[in-house]
Amino acid sequence: MLTKTAQSYRSKTNPSWCQDCGDYKVLDALTAAMAVTGVEPHDMVMTSGVGCASRLPFYTNCYGFHTVHGRALPAAIGIKVANKERTVISVGGDGDAFSIGGNHFIHASRKNPDITYIVMDNEIYGMTKGQNSPTSHEDLLTKINPYEVIEDRINPVLMALSFNTSFIARGYCEDEEQLKDIIVKAIQHRGFSFVHVLSPCTQYNHKVTYESCRKRIKQLPENHDTKDRILSMSYALTQEPLYMGIFYDIQRPTLHDKLEHIRELSMNEIGNPANYTLNDVIKQFE
Amino acid sequence: MGELVIRIVGSPGDGVISSGDILTLAAARSGRYVSTYRSFPTEIRGVDQSLYQLRISSKKILTPADDVDVLIAFNEKFLRDNISSLKTGGVMIFDSSENNAQFEEFQNVTKYFIPMTNLSKEFATERSKNMVALGILSGLMPNIDIKDEIKSDIRKKYETKGEEVIEQNVQAFEKAYTWARQNIPQKAFLENLAIEKSGKKLILSGCEAMALGALVAGCKFYSGYPITPATEIMEFLAKELPRLGGNVIQCEDEIAAITEALGASFSGVKAMTATSGPGLSLMSEAIGLASMAELPIVIVDVQRGGPSTGMPTKTEQSDLNLAIYGTHGDTPKIVLAPINVEDSFYQTVKAFNYAEKYQVPVIILSDVSLGERRECIDAFNIEDIEVIDRLKPDTIDVNVPYSRYTKTYTGISPISTPGQKGGAYIATGLEHTEDCAPSSKPQIHATMTEKRFKKLDTAQSEFLAARKYGSDDARFGIISWGSTSGPVLEAIDLAEKQGYNIQALYPRIIYPFPTKWINDFLDNKDILLIVERNYCAQFANTIVYRCTCMNKNLQIHNLMKYNGEPFTTNEITTKIDQIIKGQYLKFTTHQ
Numbered sequence: 001m002l003t004k005t006a007q008s009y010r011s012k013t014n015p016s017w018c019q020d021c022g023d024y025k026v027l028d029a030l031t032a033a034m035a036v037t038g039v040e041p042h043d044m045v046m047t048s049g050v051g052c053a054s055r056l057p058f059y060t061n062c063y064g065f066h067t068v069h070g071r072a073l074p075a076a077i078g079i080k081v082a083n084k085e086r087t088v089i090s091v092g093g094d095g096d097a098f099s100i101g102g103n104h105f106i107h108a109s110r111k112n113p114d115i116t117y118i119v120m121d122n123e124i125y126g127m128t129k130g131q132n133s134p135t136s137h138e139d140l141l142t143k144i145n146p147y148e149v150i151e152d153r154i155n156p157v158l159m160a161l162s163f164n165t166s167f168i169a170r171g172y173c174e175d176e177e178q179l180k181d182i183i184v185k186a187i188q189h190r191g192f193s194f195v196h197v198l199s200p201c202t203q204y205n206h207k208v209t210y211e212s213c214r215k216r217i218k219q220l221p222e223n224h225d226t227k228d229r230i231l232s233m234s235y236a237l238t239q240e241p242l243y244m245g246i247f248y249d250i251q252r253p254t255l256h257d258k259l260e261h262i263r264e265l266s267m268n269e270i271g272n273p274a275n276y277t278l279n280d281v282i283k284q285f286e
Numbered sequence: 287m288g289e290l291v292i293r294i295v296g297s298p299g300d301g302v303i304s305s306g307d308i309l310t311l312a313a314a315r316s317g318r319y320v321s322t323y324r325s326f327p328t329e330i331r332g333v334d335q336s337l338y339q340l341r342i343s344s345k346k347i348l349t350p351a352d353d354v355d356v357l358i359a360f361n362e363k364f365l366r367d368n369i370s371s372l373k374t375g376g377v378m379i380f381d382s383s384e385n386n387a388q389f390e391e392f393q394n395v396t397k398y399f400i401p402m403t404n405l406s407k408e409f410a411t412e413r414s415k416n417m418v419a420l421g422i423l424s425g426l427m428p429n430i431d432i433k434d435e436i437k438s439d440i441r442k443k444y445e446t447k448g449e450e451v452i453e454q455n456v457q458a459f460e461k462a463y464t465w466a467r468q469n470i471p472q473k474a475f476l477e478n479l480a481i482e483k484s485g486k487k488l489i490l491s492g493c494e495a496m497a498l499g500a501l502v503a504g505c506k507f508y509s510g511y512p513i514t515p516a517t518e519i520m521e522f523l524a525k526e527l528p529r530l531g532g533n534v535i536q537c538e539d540e541i542a543a544i545t546e547a548l549g550a551s552f553s554g555v556k557a558m559t560a561t562s563g564p565g566l567s568l569m570s571e572a573i574g575l576a577s578m579a580e581l582p583i584v585i586v587d588v589q590r591g592g593p594s595t596g597m598p599t600k601t602e603q604s605d606l607n608l609a610i611y612g613t614h615g616d617t618p619k620i621v622l623a624p625i626n627v628e629d630s631f632y633q634t635v636k637a638f639n640y641a642e643k644y645q646v647p648v649i650i651l652s653d654v655s656l657g658e659r660r661e662c663i664d665a666f667n668i669e670d671i672e673v674i675d676r677l678k679p680d681t682i683d684v685n686v687p688y689s690r691y692t693k694t695y696t697g698i699s700p701i702s703t704p705g706q707k708g709g710a711y712i713a714t715g716l717e718h719t720e721d722c723a724p725s726s727k728p729q730i731h732a733t734m735t736e737k738r739f740k741k742l743d744t745a746q747s748e749f750l751a752a753r754k755y756g757s758d759d760a761r762f763g764i765i766s767w768g769s770t771s772g773p774v775l776e777a778i779d780l781a782e783k784q785g786y787n788i789q790a791l792y793p794r795i796i797y798p799f800p801t802k803w804i805n806d807f808l809d810n811k812d813i814l815l816i817v818e819r820n821y822c823a824q825f826a827n828t829i830v831y832r833c834t835c836m837n838k839n840l841q842i843h844n845l846m847k848y849n850g851e852p853f854t855t856n857e858i859t860t861k862i863d864q865i866i867k868g869q870y871l872k873f874t875t876h877q
Binding site: 066 | 315486487488489490494498501502506507509525526528529530531533535537538539541542543545546547548549550551552553554555557571572574575579665668703704705706707708709710711712713714715716722723724
């Protein structure tokens, strides 16, 4: 097999993102991570919702399902359950993930499907030209919040920790090498892995710049215990500095494990016949 | 020959539904046709009545019938509420344990005052009065010998409750049977009633029939959110699908349910979700996604009273507009409406076939009365049922980019499956070119919209004609859809006995709209009656709007019912009578 490079996973389509968009770097880190895993592009499936970041699947040569706003995760779960051999990666932005699709994040965490979710957080709705998102800074005034912002912002990593998401990490798009390593580990993780990525929108969010991100971030201690949920929560609670790296990484049964166990129990209930067919189902109605 | 209609009424907790279920299964297993109707309050301990009606017959039947031969009542209020449905010469069985009323005013019926609660205490426990009722009934009709079937179905019903409960219920039934044989001297017409048996049957509910149809069609993925009255489908599949290599996923909401099913379909697996009106509303956006991305999916809507939360346990046919017109944009899809339990099975298999073949979402419109009704269907061979799989690219040249949405003569383009080399593509809800590039160019949107609708033209050219009932030379036509068709067809039989020549048309494919079949049907009609269970005349309005022949001197009438209950045959014959005698209201559209 030929050695894969990031380029092996790129389509010929040029991204429609603005010139300074952080998402370019996320695309680079993601495709570099894909190359490390060595999984063939046609064995990978990307899902996304709607928004700037959700356009990413078009820029890869993997299979992709660009769904409607907020629904990247349910689509990914359906794909993975029906086709467990595939590597499934969902991508999207902060509005897609934490606002319109917020409910799905909770329940994906509960189900623990073996998929990876990369959220490119620019703290703004960019595609609709700049409205406050659930992660926007409280001081960010936009055309739809011209006087004052009403809502508090959410803390995605802390939220994931509270749902016991089985792999939780944060990266910064400019630190491409670290982001690549995190994504490789996220893909290789058995279970639902969540990667929160700072990816500035220079066009519409002047509160979040590359410079401000650089100033704000700090690496988690090298010896951070990724099994310690409480400790991870305390790092996640800290907003200044904003910690980067793998917060949490535990093993628990995946959705696939549970479904196989259910299959076993369902067969036990009928005494494990060697061959159970539709005709046996129909007999119940005779 | 032979037929018997039984109704059992009581408060929730009296065991009305359990006893009805047992009697239904027993009658079906004995080789007779059965059709049922059940109704119970939305609240588990409500103040409304629980009602179970079953019709046992030697021949295939279309409805659970209007009037009954036997009425079993556990309290006075519900006896009084139902006595008008008891036929002249019918049998009333009343629980007289705590009520000595003699109901002198009920004329021309045989009245049995049986202290069923007291007998239950004496024979087993007081909770078995419903089994006492079954014992009394069996004792009254020795020629319809289903005693053994009842006993075996009692065992099945209480299987999970332990041996003690099973024994108490069997005891109550058996002792009540013996008691009835010894203590009821005059046994009315039931004593000699016989109902012939015929071939092997399956007995199942409308919901079970759809779940079974899905399995036979090859469904391997179901995702859903609990909702009355569709949950029975999910319960059945949750038990069976894992054994057949499939999976059932409980979702956080209906939006996730349909999107997971679409994900599974994208993965190459036949997928279904089922819901009721509120869920279908939530699913609308994703139904459009399925249309745009051309992904096969089957969506069952077991309609209930609406709008909003409406009446979860009451029946209505008011989601027609939502199913046909509900999604934003120009959305090719197929909508099917089975008319009875047997049809629910076969239409579900067809729904999968159509979804796979034409790569569109297919919505099946059932309703509470049909989904919960149990009916017999003739046993079948699985091998005889046609199952269609989606068109796949035979071979893909890895050197040429795969064009997922290639325009073809039929509109149908082959779908690759993740894992297939050279077949990678992006399914998207955005307008796109043939090779999946997002595009908002005028030319692309126009031609790709045409391409997607081309599939419906292809489908329509392949669909069989809508079903008709009655004589082609009839000048009076009735059009109905879904479960309303049962009473309509029965009404036509009754009308024939009065010398009226009436023909019915009942399309099971509701969308693409059966304009051609309706026009053909109306060609020689002078009078048209459209019957449906909603306030806004949803089907009638669409017929009037779409069918050009409405220009001629056709007299159009319609009959709507919107109180949450199914039509009785009598309501339709009454309307026919009024129209023929000229005492009618003209066509009304409330909105």
